[in-house]
Amino acid sequence: MARSLITIPTNIMRGEIIDIRVLIQHPMETGYRRGSDGAMLARNLIRQFRCEVAGDDKNRVVIFQAALHAAIAANPYVSFPFRVDNNGTLFFNWVGDNGFTHTETRALTVR
Amino acid sequence: MKQAALFIAAWLVIAPAFAADTRQTGYHYMRAETRALQDNAAENPAMLWVEEGRALWNKNAANGKSCAGCHGEASTAMRGVAARYPAYSSSAKRPINLAQQINSCRTTKQKSSALALDDQTLLSIEGYVAHQSRGLPISPPTDKRLNAARTLGEKLFHQRIGQLDLSCKDCHTDNAGKSLAGNPIPEAHPTGYPLYRLEWQTVGSLQRRLRNCMVGVRAEPYAAGSKEMVALEVYLAARARGMKIESPAVRP
Numbered sequence: 001m002a003r004s005l006i007t008i009p010t011n012i013m014r015g016e017i018i019d020i021r022v023l024i025q026h027p028m029e030t031g032y033r034r035g036s037d038g039a040m041l042a043r044n045l046i047r048q049f050r051c052e053v054a055g056d057d058k059n060r061v062v063i064f065q066a067a068l069h070a071a072i073a074a075n076p077y078v079s080f081p082f083r084v085d086n087n088g089t090l091f092f093n094w095v096g097d098n099g100f101t102h103t104e105t106r107a108l109t110v111r
Numbered sequence: 112m113k114q115a116a117l118f119i120a121a122w123l124v125i126a127p128a129f130a131a132d133t134r135q136t137g138y139h140y141m142r143a144e145t146r147a148l149q150d151n152a153a154e155n156p157a158m159l160w161v162e163e164g165r166a167l168w169n170k171n172a173a174n175g176k177s178c179a180g181c182h183g184e185a186s187t188a189m190r191g192v193a194a195r196y197p198a199y200s201s202s203a204k205r206p207i208n209l210a211q212q213i214n215s216c217r218t219t220k221q222k223s224s225a226l227a228l229d230d231q232t233l234l235s236i237e238g239y240v241a242h243q244s245r246g247l248p249i250s251p252p253t254d255k256r257l258n259a260a261r262t263l264g265e266k267l268f269h270q271r272i273g274q275l276d277l278s279c280k281d282c283h284t285d286n287a288g289k290s291l292a293g294n295p296i297p298e299a300h301p302t303g304y305p306l307y308r309l310e311w312q313t314v315g316s317l318q319r320r321l322r323n324c325m326v327g328v329r330a331e332p333y334a335a336g337s338k339e340m341v342a343l344e345v346y347l348a349a350r351a352r353g354m355k356i357e358s359p360a361v362r363p
Contacts, residue, residue, distance in 0.1 A: 003159050003162055003163050003166075004159075005152075005153060005158055005159060005162060007152075007153035021153045021154065023153070023154065023156060023158075023159060024159075025156075025159040025160075025163070027312070027313075028312075073309075073312060074156075074312035074313065075156040075159060075312070075313075077154060077156070
């Protein structure tokens with residue numbers, strides 16, 4: 001089971017550029033390593049991270065997307081800026097090997 | 112002459128009381144980037160384990176009992192608890208560390224199975240409990256029943272082991288602050304456990320760290336949870352008395 005930490009500033013002004021910071025628990029096994037028994041460890045990576053935003057019209061727009069690879073450390077941390085013009089909802093989605101998928105939702109409120 | 116000798120003798124007794132505490136945790140020897148990782152809860156990867164521990168704290172076992180069911184709110188009930196471990200367990204009749212205490216609660220109160228000391232579930236609960244003591248000084252109990260373990264721990268700390276014939280003291284007391292293969296040697300104060308090591312890419316226990324050092328000097332490590340491992344923990348806690356807990360720490 002994956003657990004994630006999503007940090008979004010509170011008290012956002014309309015038009016403000018905020019930093020969205022996300023961290024997810026994942027081993028990011030490269031597939032190039034051997035275990036203590038000498039056998040290859042199967043690759044187990046998060047392949048894609050995507051953040052979408054939806055306003056009142058419920059249309060989702062991708063605001064950030066990243067392809068992750070073997071050289072990225074375990075428990076990958078991603079931070080990106082976003083200009084908040086309206087209230088809305090953020091959708092975070094991680095997709096990886098072995099059918100891994102994790103989704104989180106956060107509300108965005110401007111003042 | 113006699114007066115001078117008396118003066119020196121008196122100074123030797125009094126001086127340590129005035130001497131400034133020069134002990135430093137591993138944090139002091141880290142680079143700014145690693146410090147930032149530890150200080151910022153949004154970036155500290157160990158917080159993922161702490162959050163997991165929070166969920167487990169409130170989760171009922173098969174018999175309907177949760178940690179919170181007996182202890183209540185962790186922020187008050189567990190504040191300062193990690194600072195007092197290892198402690199003497201009357202039921203086990205030996206000193207036990209925090210992870211072993213959690214296991215004891217699991218088996219006796221929750222009627223559940225004991226977890227391996229390096230199990231991620233156990234580390235999550237331990238991390239959550241230890242996090243409640245962040246900022247508090249390490250205050251090992253003055254329990255006389257811990258004396259034997261502390262003496263054993265001190266002996267093991269100073270005992271040369273392995274093919275490299277090194278003791279803990281050789282590096283962590285005599286050469287602390289210098290570097291070993293490009294990495295600074297810390298003073299071995301267990302203030303941040305369980306902690307996230309970048310080398311491990313995960314959260315690990317103090318015993319895992321001790322095992323790493325033992326393998327490093329090519330000695331056979333003591334078994335997890337053994338008398339010797341816990342004795343070392345007891346001694347290290349006494350040695351770090353008064354230093355502030357940083358759990359969950361990040362180390363290179």
